[in-house]
Amino acid sequence: MPEDVSAMSAELAGNPDSLVFLQLGEKLRLAGQLDAAARVATAGVERHPVLAEARDLYARILADVGRLRDAQALWTEALVLDPRNLGARKGLGYLSFRAGDWDAALDHLESALAVDPSDRSIVGALSSIRTAFAELEIQAARLEAAVFSGLEGAEAKMLLADDRGLVLGGRIADRHGQDRSQQVSAHLAGIAQEAERACRILNLGSWQWIAGEATEGNIHVTQPTERSLLLLVRDSSIPSGRMVWIAERAAAAARKWLEEQAR
Amino acid sequence: MTAKFQDLLDRVTRVRDVSGAFIVSAEDGLVVADSFMEGVRGNAVAALAASLFTRFRDASGASGAGVPKFLHLQADHGALVAMPGADDVIVVAVADAGVNVGLLRLEMQRVVEAGT
Numbered sequence: 001m002p003e004d005v006s007a008m009s010a011e012l013a014g015n016p017d018s019l020v021f022l023q024l025g026e027k028l029r030l031a032g033q034l035d036a037a038a039r040v041a042t043a044g045v046e047r048h049p050v051l052a053e054a055r056d057l058y059a060r061i062l063a064d065v066g067r068l069r070d071a072q073a074l075w076t077e078a079l080v081l082d083p084r085n086l087g088a089r090k091g092l093g094y095l096s097f098r099a100g101d102w103d104a105a106l107d108h109l110e111s112a113l114a115v116d117p118s119d120r121s122i123v124g125a126l127s128s129i130r131t132a133f134a135e136l137e138i139q140a141a142r143l144e145a146a147v148f149s150g151l152e153g154a155e156a157k158m159l160l161a162d163d164r165g166l167v168l169g170g171r172i173a174d175r176h177g178q179d180r181s182q183q184v185s186a187h188l189a190g191i192a193q194e195a196e197r198a199c200r201i202l203n204l205g206s207w208q209w210i211a212g213e214a215t216e217g218n219i220h221v222t223q224p225t226e227r228s229l230l231l232l233v234r235d236s237s238i239p240s241g242r243m244v245w246i247a248e249r250a251a252a253a254a255r256k257w258l259e260e261q262a263r
Numbered sequence: 264m265t266a267k268f269q270d271l272l273d274r275v276t277r278v279r280d281v282s283g284a285f286i287v288s289a290e291d292g293l294v295v296a297d298s299f300m301e302g303v304r305g306n307a308v309a310a311l312a313a314s315l316f317t318r319f320r321d322a323s324g325a326s327g328a329g330v331p332k333f334l335h336l337q338a339d340h341g342a343l344v345a346m347p348g349a350d351d352v353i354v355v356a357v358a359d360a361g362v363n364v365g366l367l368r369l370e371m372q373r374v375v376e377a378g379t
């Protein structure tokens with residue numbers, strides 16, 4: 001790594017306008033050389049005042065040294081320059097979470113996920129926040145099991161989530177019995193958004209359900225209400241037609257439960 | 264893409280109520296091969312299907328259901344169906360709501376088995 005830093009430093013010295021400062025600053029930051037990283041970043045911000053990535057780099061360094069307000073200001077500026085800047089979204093999400101503003105954290109991370117749906121660190125962060133939410137909502141958790149009470153698979157194969165991917169009720173467990181509800185619900189909202197987008201752009205009308213067959217089981221996703229999503233998982237022996245039927249019953253139970261909760 | 268795949272996609276499109284069939288790169292949603300009727304927005308179908316399939320694959324993995332082999336989005340006025348092939352491509356079809364999904368699936372399976 002020192003050779004990399006030397007080479008990048010030499011390149012930057014030869015060409016002060018080079019964007020290599022972004023890599024150099026990040027390498028120094030990760031190596032814990034925060035003063036040197038800050039010097040590189042501030043010079044980069046001065047030379048490239050409209051480059052959002054430069055402000056993102058400097059903000060990360062400031063966050064590392066505990067200057068959270070300054071980091072927040074820089075990330076906010078970065079978003080003004082580039083509303084799709086991933087680093088700034090993630091950074092502001094992190095700061096919001098630290099400050100206890102979980103709604104804002106979710107907003108930033110969901111925006112980040114919209115920019116890069118393949119970024120697993122965002123999915124992981126969203127999952128962590130939602131887990132924290134779930135732990136606090138003890139009363140809601142107590143009600144969860146009641147949603148699909150009496151239906152086949154209610155204990156581990158049905159999940160009701162809201163349109164932001166928060167678990168409302170039910171539970172999904174993998175074949176080892178491990179609870180996967182939070183992870184699944186984080187993805188569920190994304191699926192619904194993609195389905196809605198596809199139907200809108202292709203003029204298919206409203207989406208009704210999504211059925212999938214996978215190597216270890218079958219999946220069915222539907223919308224009991226405008227703002228809720230229902231997921232069923234069954235083993236591969238359950239035919240897709242029966243999945244539709246089970247889903248209709250579960251959706252009816254979910255609608256009834258949601259109406260009761262709204263009273 | 265060889266004429267063999269074109270023939271197979273044409274067969275998919277000949278299934279009643281099917282308006283388009285595509286081989287799509289899952290990674291970037293770009294069309295590798297296609298066969299569709301006038302009025303179908305081929306590039307949009309490819310990109311949207313790839314994006315939906317990728318999201319669904321993540322959820323399926325998270326739920327413990329494994330890797331998707333078949334995906335069917337049913338809407339009021341149409342359906343989008345996708346099956347993964349080799350080399351990270353997806354075979355995609357867009358159809359009217361009343362399409363015979365079983366028949367469509369058989370024809371799409373031929374494309375997959377032909378080595379996409």
